[in-house]
Amino acid sequence: MDDPYHNNVNQQMTEGGDYTYTQDGGGQDGYPYQTDYPPQDEDAASDATEGADDDDQMYEGEYQGVPHPDEIKEARRAARIEARRKARMATQQEEEEENLPEQYETIMEDCGHGRFQWMLFFVLGLALMADGVDGFVVGFVLPSAEKDMCISNADKGLLGLLVYVAMMVGALVWGGLSDKMGRRKCLIYVLAIDLIFSFLSCFAQGYGFFLFFRFCSGFGIGGSIPIVYTYFTEFLQMDKRGEHLSWLCMFWMLGGLYASFTAWGIIPHYGWGFAIGSEFQMHSWRLFILVCLFPALAALVGVVFMPESPRFLLENARHDEAWMILRQVHDTNWKAKGEPERVFTVTNIKTPQTQEDEFIEIQSDTGTAFQRWTVRHMTMLQQVMANVMSLSAPELRLQGLFLVIIWFCMAFSYHGLGVWFPDMIKYMQYEEYESKVRVFHRERVERFHFNFSLVNQIHREGEYVHDKFANIEIKSVKFENSLFENCYFEDIKSTNTFFENCTIKNTVFYNTDLWQEKFKNCRMENTTFLHPKKGCHLNFQEENDIVIYMVSFLGSLAVLPGNIISALFMDKIGRIRIIGGSMLASSACTFLLLLSFSQGAVICWQCLFYAVSVAAWNGLEVISVELYPSSKRGTAFGILNGICKFAAIIASFIFAAFIGITKIIPIFLAFAALVCGGLVALKLPETREKILS
DSSP: OOOHHHHHEEEEEOTTSOEEEEESOOOSSSOOOOTTSOOOOTTOOOOSSTTOOGGGOOOGGGGGTOOOHHHHHHHHHHHHHHHHHHHHHHHHHHHHHHHHHHHHHHHHHHHOSSHHHHHHHHHHHHHHHHHHHHHHHHHHHHHHHHHHTTOOHHHHHHHHHHHHHHHHHHHHHHHHHHHHHOHHHHHHHHHHHHHHHHHHHHHOOSHHHHHHHHHHHHHHHTTHHHHHHHHHHTTSOHHHHHHHHHHHHHHHHHHHHHHHHHHHHHTTOGGGOEEETTTEEEOHHHHHHHHTTHHHHHHHHHHHTSOOOHHHHHHTTOHHHHHHHHHHHHHHHHHHTTOTTOOOOOOOOOOOOOOTTSSOOOOSTTOOHHHHHHHHHHHHHHHHHHHHHHTTSHHHHHHHHHHHHHHHHHHHHHHHHHHHHHHHHHHHHHHHHHHTOEEEESOEEESOEEOSOEEEEEEESOEEESOEEEEEEEEEEEEESOEEESOEEEEEEEESOEEESOEEESOEEEEESOOGGGEESOEEESOEEESOOOSOOOOHHHHOOHHHHHHHHHHHHTHHHHHHHHHHHHHHHOHHHHHHHHHHHHHHHHGGGGGOOSHHHHHHHHHHHHHHHHHHHHHHHHHHHHHSOTTTHHHHHHHHHHHHHHHHHHHHHHHHHTTTTOSHHHHHHHHHHHHHHHHHHTTSOOOTTOOOO
């Protein structure tokens, strides 16, 4: 029997693979087909029978877990829509990221350069000055601190090493955090940490606590340089950046002058200290550390009243806050210029898109404050690390490598010679002192009262019988193979004094600082030590040579001409010529060090080297903040400054090792590093007309 459906309807396939139906007859017996019925959408669903139960209709592939064709089509359509949406967002973000630098530069030009920038200039300058002061503190207090706290030579070297390591770590950490937490907030943390632990180090009586407090202080202040330059750069328009960042560098010089001058005026004055009982001693070198806190304290107070960088806020899609700060800058500058009627006309600032999950927090009722804190900071750490890794992108890799080489070469030569100059002066003083030593051979002194100081002497095979040594100072004296019999020592202060292979009989030491370490291979018979002076004791006349303070003061003052010249010409001749020319000229100055045959000559060449090389430092710091985009600027500068500290650590050990051995190797190393860095600097792109990206 024929199927009525096939009698009335023919099924045909088109080229596209779709089916069309035609009716053979229009009788009432078959299934009527209305040719004018409107075509349904591709994804529209219709039931075979009106009113049929949906649960009874089941796709046969459902048993095997095969998706329904309608579901596949819907998923593909959703994927296409999402892809188009992401493409539109990416295009829009690229346009906004391209437009933001130009728009921000236009806004800063409209705000002008005036009172606000100068207020920020002095506040950030004080922060930079605090970093400069900290660079000198350890070197100035170490001669006194090593005697006051009985620091050995090995521990003395450990102190200088750990402070630089702390500053290196601080630069890396705080530079990265400033790109995520904000310039202002990180700078407040940096200065607060430095203040707290520097203050505690003033009162630390033990070497372990003093070392720990100075390490923490270095970790704090180590982050100041990357933050300060990044912070100030983002408030400057293009034609003001080079000049005013160079002027800002002068505050590091002022920090050196401040530290040298206060050390010269405070540390040699023993009477300026005080004591609380026998356990707590506040000598003048501790008071010097306290006075060195003033720049950091003033900077901290000033930063509290400064706003966050609007460029940082825009990079993090905080449009309203940035707009308010930019209006504040605009109004402050134009009111100071006598035009208060000028209105801030910017109404819309394009901001790049940011990830919605930038900071993940636990908002559920079960989440504790500790959990939220942990998630927030772990997420921030991941973002900082991602920012560090992004610096290896192809467009940043080559210029980053060039900057690393230049920073390392400059720091290696500058800090290496910075260690070599004062150590060379000390060595020359020592040689001069040794040349004046008086030698006494086989002298016999009997029943004599030594009531005068013994200085720079060597006594060999002497005999001292029934002699009295009372209320005197014995400085740089050595007794070799001598006999002391029935002698009496009272109230003796000794420095660099030793007894070697001596025989000491029936002798009394009363209230002296001559302890066991002073006697080497000595034979003692019936010898008594009464009320010995325990611990280490300061001799301020011997430990505080004003020549060292004068050398540091003149070295800091010598950079003033170089700072002025670099500031005036930074925007005129460009950063690259400043850096390359200064480093190559500094390399030529190193050969003059071969003519350093006196202390005066060393001081003269030191001042010349510092005066010429400071221009390279200024140019290097300016170009480092201009080459990197705002979202990575603090991270990149922190890494470069950390490399600078690493190079300083290496150089201090290498250059100090050749003191008293040869001048040629340190001078050649400094020359080679400066030439290498200067030539590489010529490969960097010029940035004086570059808008901050």
